[in-house]
Amino acid sequence: MMRNKQYDIKPEELSFNDCCTLLSNQYYGRLGMSLNNQPYVVPMSYVYSDGIIYLHSCRDGKKIKIIENNPQICFEVDFLDNNNWASVLTYGKIKLNNNVEAKQRMFDAFNNKGIQGHGGKRYKRKEVKRMDFVIWEMEIQEITGRKGVW
Amino acid sequence: MMRNKQYDIKPEELSFNDCCTLLSNQYYGRLGMSLNNQPYVVPMSYVYSDGIIYLHSCRDGKKIKIIENNPQICFEVDFLDNNNWASVLTYGKIKLNNNVEAKQRMFDAFNNKGIQGHGGKRYKRKEVKRMDFVIWEMEIQEITGRKGVW
Numbered sequence: 001m002m003r004n005k006q007y008d009i010k011p012e013e014l015s016f017n018d019c020c021t022l023l024s025n026q027y028y029g030r031l032g033m034s035l036n037n038q039p040y041v042v043p044m045s046y047v048y049s050d051g052i053i054y055l056h057s058c059r060d061g062k063k064i065k066i067i068e069n070n071p072q073i074c075f076e077v078d079f080l081d082n083n084n085w086a087s088v089l090t091y092g093k094i095k096l097n098n099n100v101e102a103k104q105r106m107f108d109a110f111n112n113k114g115i116q117g118h119g120g121k122r123y124k125r126k127e128v129k130r131m132d133f134v135i136w137e138m139e140i141q142e143i144t145g146r147k148g149v150w
Numbered sequence: 151m152m153r154n155k156q157y158d159i160k161p162e163e164l165s166f167n168d169c170c171t172l173l174s175n176q177y178y179g180r181l182g183m184s185l186n187n188q189p190y191v192v193p194m195s196y197v198y199s200d201g202i203i204y205l206h207s208c209r210d211g212k213k214i215k216i217i218e219n220n221p222q223i224c225f226e227v228d229f230l231d232n233n234n235w236a237s238v239l240t241y242g243k244i245k246l247n248n249n250v251e252a253k254q255r256m257f258d259a260f261n262n263k264g265i266q267g268h269g270g271k272r273y274k275r276k277e278v279k280r281m282d283f284v285i286w287e288m289e290i291q292e293i294t295g296r297k298g299v300w
Contacts, residue, residue: 028230030180032189039182039189041226043237045300076191080178087193150195 014145019088022145023048023077024113031055032074033066040066046075049109053090055136056106059098064134067094075138086147092138102135103128164295169238172295173198173227174263181205182224183216190216196225199259203240205286206256209248214284217244225288236297242288252285253278 014022033040042063047054053075057063067073071093078087107123123131164172183190192213197204203225207213217223221243228237257273273281 028235030182030191030226032180032182032184032191034182034184034187034189037184037187037220038222038241039184039224041180041182041191041224041239043226043228043230043235070187072188074189074191076180076193078193080193085193089191091188 009149011146011148014086014088014147016143018086019143019145020048022079022086022088023053023090026077026079029053029075029077031063032076033063033070034072035066035069046077047106047109047113049112051140052109053092053136053138053140054106054109055094055138056133057136059132059134064096067096067136071095073138082150084147084149086145088143088145090138090140090143092141095137096134097137098134100125100129102137103131103133105137106135159299161296161298164236164238164297166293168236169293169295170198172229172236172238173203173240176227176229179203179225179227181213182226183213183220184222185216185219196227197256197259197263199262201290202259203242203286203288203290204256204259205244205288206283207286209282209284214246217246217286221245223288232300234297234299236295238293238295240288240290241292242290245287246284247287248284250275250279252287253281253283255287256285 027045028043029046030041031044040063044055044057055075073092073094075090076087077090078085104125107128177195178193179196180191181194190213194205194207205225223242223244225240225242226237227240228235254275257278
């Protein structure tokens with residue numbers, strides 16, 4: 001915003017490493033989808049591991065219908081405070097799976113991150129198999145990041 | 151997320167009033183755009199007043215080019231903590247203006263909200279006229295909201 005006349009300060013590009021650090025440090029992002037050029041944005045929890053963004057959802061609903069029509073997405077992750085902002089945009093195609101292997105890949109990513117509470121528990125394979133949700137996996141095709149002051 | 155097995159709790163719809171309250175209480179949102187069905191999402195500060203979302207940006211850049219091609223957007227505002235989430239989606243078409251009247255409307259919206267620091271200063275008309283940015287105005291055509299637990 002306009003505080004301290006900082007509105008004329010240009011944003012800076014983030015390096016690839018800074019983009020990955022921000023992705024690794026955050027827990028929530030905003031998923032941008034599009035159907036017939038109508039954008040749709042929802043907040044989702046995620047985990048990032050080795051070039052892959054993992055999301056999950058229930059098996060039906062508006063976002064599943066959109067992804068089945070157009071898997072190309074933009075997943076945005078940011079860090080905002082009153083003075084500064086940093087934002088990373090990742091692009092790619094979503095693959096939906098509800099098999100036990102996909103669920104296990106997501107749990108492994110959570111476990112690798114050492115997240116407590118948020119899926120950090122080591123579930124048994126039969127527990128994972130029973131869980132009734134869909135895994136969203138996106139191999140990042142393009143990543144960009146910027147930071148600036150409000 | 152999967153804590154306390156709450157992943158099987160369905161989200162609830164927010165009432166219209168709850169949607170407007172969330173819009174009024176927050177300062178940042180995520181703007182979803184689309185060009186040739188490629189989604190694009192950026193965080194933006196905003197102010198909501200009387201059915202209008204006001205944003206602003208510099209005069210050129212990727213998001214301006216996209217909006218000039220496709221003004222239909224989804225502006226998402228949320229409140230997230232470790233346990234709960236609430237999210238409001240607004241839809242409409244962006245109108246871009248850089249005349250002094252549009253700038254004044256945005257400043258009036260900030261002033262009406264009583265925001266300190268973030269544009270809350272009462273600028274003189276000649277100061278507003280000189281400010282080199284574009285005002286984005288969206289009359290909300292559709293609004294929906296949901297809340298849930300991670």
